[in-house]
Amino acid sequence: MNHAEMVALGRALRVLGEHGEELTGDTPDARLYEIKEDLTRALAQLEESVSKPKPTTRCLEHPTGPVDTSARDLCLLCETRRRSAPKPEPDKFGPPVAAKDVRVQSRYGIRDDRPQPHERYVPEMWNGTAWQLCGTPRRDRREAELYITAQRRQAKAAPAYRVVHAFTDHVVVRTWGSTEAATAPHRTAYDNH
Known part of the structure; x- marks a missing residue:
């Protein structure tokens, strides 16, 4: 099917769709004959477009x-x-x-x-009740720590962050902040701690 045939067939099918939306129980016979002619025209265009036998x-x-x-x-x-x-x-x-x-x-x-297990460094944050994942697990410890440092500088930082070394066991590598304070003040971008 070339582009012109595809455009003509699409136009004919859109016209049929418009007819379908306008049909009601009291549609006059003249309108039904018009729909029949448009349907016959669309079928003829489709027949011309199909050049290969049915799979x-x-x-x-x-x-x-x-x-x-x-x-x-x-x-x-x-x-x-x-x-x-x-x-x-x-x-x-x-x-x-x-x-x-x-x-x-x-x-x-x-x-x-x-x-074999994959070695990953998983950044986690304290949400007030439990530790939850806060970023994509990294393959490099330094990269995970840089991510946590950037998270701590945000205006709505969590009270505590940690990096977990996930290999065969999960070992906490480093922790920032405290999980003791239920409502710890948020760090601002100006804190350098």
Whole structure:
């Protein structure tokens, strides 16, 4: 469908939409014949715009290819290619888990199978009752501390902030302010503490 056909079809469909909004129970027959002519015109424009046959599969590569009802995209060609693809051999990727030297079996698997934890520095603020996350976790401690320093300079700063080192355990690295004061005065941008 070229641009001119697309514009003409869009205009015809908008006219039909306007007709649909104006329909009532006492619409005269002359108006219904006008709607019929506009509908016939829109169908003719749509028929001219469609140049390819209707897709039989959901495959983008073979939309009109042969159909395999058991395939997820209904495409026989792609499903045949998937079925005939070489299967990976288990010994190519190392010994199976049972063959590894494991003294105690764990229901959580072997440590090598689990991803290693990510080291992060998490900025948190005291909201009066609990610590809550106040920014994006950082990979660098200095960057997290600079973020907290910038937060403390704001007009509506929290009474206390802290940076938590999250690795395998969560360890509080540094704390600013106090969580004891329920209504601590807000720091201004002029405080350099």
